Amino acid sequence: MKEVVETHRNLLGTRLTCRSIDYDAANSCKEFVVERRPFNVFRWLLKCVFLAAFLFTLNLHNLGSSSAQALLLFALVMAVVLRVNLTVQKESLLVVSSVGLQLTTTFVSGRKVRKFIGSQSIEAFVINEGITMHCVLCYLAVILKGDSPEMYIIFPSTWPRLNFLTQVYNCVNALILRK
Numbered sequence: 737m738k739e740v741v742e743t744h745r746n747l748l749g750t751r752l753t754c755r756s757i758d759y760d761a762a763n764s765c766k767e768f769v770v771e772r773r774p775f776n777v778f779r780w781l782l783k784c785v786f787l788a789a790f791l792f793t794l795n796l797h798n799l800g801s802s803s804a805q806a807l808l809l810f811a812l813v814m815a816v817v818l819r820v821n822l823t824v825q826k827e828s829l830l831v832v833s834s835v836g837l838q839l840t841t842t843f844v845s846g847r848k849v850r851k852f853i854g855s856q857s858i859e860a861f862v863i864n865e866g867i868t869m870h871c872v873l874c875y876l877a878v879i880l881k882g883d884s885p886e887m888y889i890i891f892p893s894t895w896p897r898l899n900f901l902t903q904v905y906n907c908v909n910a911l912i913l914r915k
Contacts, residue, residue, distance in 0.1 A: 741755050744897055755771070764911065767829065768829045770891055770894040821845045824893035827842070836853050837908070839890065857880050861878055
């Protein structure tokens with residue numbers, strides 16, 4: 737097993753750790769992992785404390801309504817819980833030459849979402865550009881065969897830069913499409 741680790745910044749400036757792992761000498765199985773810096777729960781709890789202190793300075797605790805205070809506390813707790821359950825920690829792409837692709841998204845809470853795309857249903861891979869008001873986002877996508885072709889974005893949450901996407905694109909084309 738051979739592993740190459742690089743540190744990059746994504747298109748939005750967040751630090752990413754990009755790993756490329758070769759599982760066999762024949763180069764028929766390779767994994768690309770893009771990982772964000774660890775989620776800091778302490779920082780989020782500190783923000784909640786500062787928000788509670790700000791609300792305390794507005795004298796919301798003197799309103800006499802404990803239901804309003806309970807509602808505010810519930811909203812703060814739900815904000816932290818949603819942040820933990822919806823923040824993506826790591827995305828990986830496992831490429832097996834004769835089988836296909838496995839895309840795995842790992843959230844901060846530990847939950848994993850996997851999607852498998854068989855090699856017989858892959859038509860092409862593309863590096864595409866999405867243009868927003870102030871930014872051009874490059875992304876790697878797989879186009880699936882069918883009556884109405886679908887496009888599936890490979891790293892939809894971490895947004896690695898073009899140089900890493902080019903490495904992944906070349907490897908996936910060599911392994912899956914044999915180009």
